[in-house]
Amino acid sequence: MKLVTYRVREDCTDRQGRLRLSGELVELxxxxxxxxxxxxxxxxxxxxxxxxALAEAEKAERRRLLSRLKELGAPRPPAAASLLELRGSLELFEISLRGEG
Incomplete structure (x- = not known):
């Protein structure tokens, strides 16, 4: 299968309604x-x-992020949340716990 890598020029949503941030790389x-x-x-x-191998690594990363969010007491994110969204949620929740935000 042939894959094409794209860079997102401006924040937008893709065809599935997922938020894509400026500078993000997307492979389709x-x-x-x-x-x-x-x-x-x-x-x-x-x-x-x-x-x-990539799919296994992404599953492991998703489990790690969800586990950390649960450990901190954060609300459970939507099941369809991307890895980028999970990382952002974790970062924002950690900032809110430290009182920086």
């Missing part, structure tokens, strides 16, 4: 519909073993 299958604010950077062929 070639031929996928993309918002006009996505700038094409590169194309590559995907290795199935690499894809599986």
């Amino acid at each position: 299958p070639a031929g996928a519909a993309v918002p006009p604010l996505f700038e094409k950077l590169s194309e590559r062929r995907e290795d199935p073993a690499e894809r599986e």
Whole structure:
């Protein structure tokens, strides 16, 4: 499968309604519909073993972030929250606990 990497030029939502932040890199299958604010950077062929390893790493990171949020007593984020959203939620909650925000 061919994958295309895009950079988000301005904050926007993608076709699934997910918030995409300026500067974020997004990798999508070639031929996928993309918002006009996505700038094409590169194309590559995907290795199935690499894809599986990446999926496992993302699952582990998601579990770690959810566990940390639960440990701190934060409200449970939506199930569809991206890793970026989970990282942001954790950072904001930690700041609020320290009283900086």
